[in-house]
Amino acid sequence: MIACLTLISCGSPPANIIGIDNPLMPAVSVAGTAFQTVYIATTRRRAEDPAVLYSADRKPAGANFSKVVVSIPANHKVGTVQRPATLPPDPRHDFVILDPAAYETPGLFRKAINTAIAQRPSDAREVMLFVHGYNTDLPDAILRTAQFAHDSGFTGIPVLFSWASRGKTLQYVYDLNSALHARDELIDTAELIASTKASGVNIVAHSMGNLLTIEAMRQDQLLGSFNNSQKIKSIVLASPDVDAQLFEKQLRPFPKQARKFYVLVSDNDKALAVSRKIAGGIDRVGDEPADELAKLGVTVIDLTKIDDTSSLNHTKFANSPEIVQLIGRRMNEGDSFLQPPSRAALSTIPAAVSVLSGRGQAVIAFP
Incomplete structure (x- = not known):
């Protein structure tokens, strides 16, 4: 059981590095360093230790x-997160989390996002809301969000929604309940972001x-308030660790023509193979067969033939x-995944990728 849970974990928790720079070599002094701001909404309790920021409670x-x-x-390579093994981190080689700042109210958080939006050109004012997976502590979630935003080339503002994962392999049940515990807060956060000038x-x-x-999303749909703002451009579900039979039921409140969800699958995902057992x-x-999944009305992007820097093939996205970079390009297009890809966009899709439409027929099929 320990081996299985280790396999399906979504991250290797790094050292608690929030707000800890290298006093002998501050990140701002290192040539070539890039900086990515990440906004955070979380259902975690505030921690007493500032290097933790928020706890797993x-x-x-x-x-x-x-x-x-x-x-x-x-020296960062696309597709990797260079976590520090020791403290203080070395900004020449490591990701470093700096300058934590708390917002005491949702209103102040909204104001901060609006200020950031106002400082951007008109074509870079979208928000990416990232929701992490199991066994992921806050530093790891922050680093993944920053890496994904940076490597994808997303020009908008990344917001991390961090639910109270323990970040421990033997806390699967706690994590599962923590994820469900955060439903209302995720809805509220999405509505808060939609109320900004994004x-x-x-x-x-x-x-x-x-x-x-x-x-x-299902809860919001049943309440009749899902995407009332009409601001949601794309919903990307990467390597979902969700019971396939449950998923079919979760989608029922959504009319088939409204299931504009993009599901990234891979039948060689070793983590999900263990989860299935x-x-x-x-x-x-x-890891559901793509043609079967597409019959539910979602668009399935099969990444089986795509190489992953991880040996588990669980984080190809x-x-x-x-x-x-493909996901980033589509988000930056503005209409994102909701419109058929342009001829130019088709040329950027890797030849190993297969995309199936909601009718279960391949709209882009590569050998």
């Missing part, structure tokens, strides 16, 4: 809000974060240079 209700800046070293919102969820995201042999959405 659940806030009973409502979310906490903050912002950090992540420095990315000049021109659009792109949602990207990974692994167990998909269970939270889909449940929140733990779940009694029920397929996970992330962020670890594969081809895929992370």
Whole structure:
């Protein structure tokens, strides 16, 4: 069981490095360093240790809000997260989380995002809302969000929604319940972001974060308030660690023509293979046969033939240079995944990728 849970974990928690720079070599002094601001909404309780910022305990209700800046070293390779093994981090080689700032109210968080939007050109005013997966502590979630935003070339503003994962391999059940516990807060956060001056919102969820995201969308749809702002441009569900039979039921409140969800799957995802065994042999959405999944009305992007820098093939959406940049290009187009790709966009899709439409027929098929 320990080996299985280790395999399906979504991150290797780094050292607690929030706000800890290298006093002998500050990140701002290192030539070629890039800086990525990440806004945070979280259901985690505030921690006493400033190097943790928020703990793994659940806030009973409502979310906490903050912002950090992540420095990315000049030698960074697309598709990787260079985590520090020791403290203080070395900004020449490591990602470093700097300058944490808390917002005491949702209104102040909204104001901060609006200020950031106002400082951007009109074609770079979308928000990406990223929802992480199982076994992911806050530093790891921040680093993944920064890496994905940076490597994808997304020109808008990244917002991390961090639910109260323990960040420990033996806390699968706690994490599962923490994800479900955060449904209301994810809905509130999405509505808060939609109320800003952002021109659009792109949602990207990974692994167990998909269970939270889909449940929140379903709840909002049943209440008749899903995407009332019409600002959601794309919903990318990467490697969903979700029971395939449950997924079919979760989609029922959505009319088939409104299931504009993009599901990234891979039948060589080793983490989901282990998860399937733990779940009694029920397929996970992330390794469900693409043609069967597409019959539900979603668009399936099959990444089986795409290489991953991870040996588990569970994070291709962020670890594969081809895929992370493809997602970024589509989000930056403005109409994103909701429109058929242009001829120019087709030329940028890797030849190993197969895309199936909601009718279960291949609209882009490569050998």
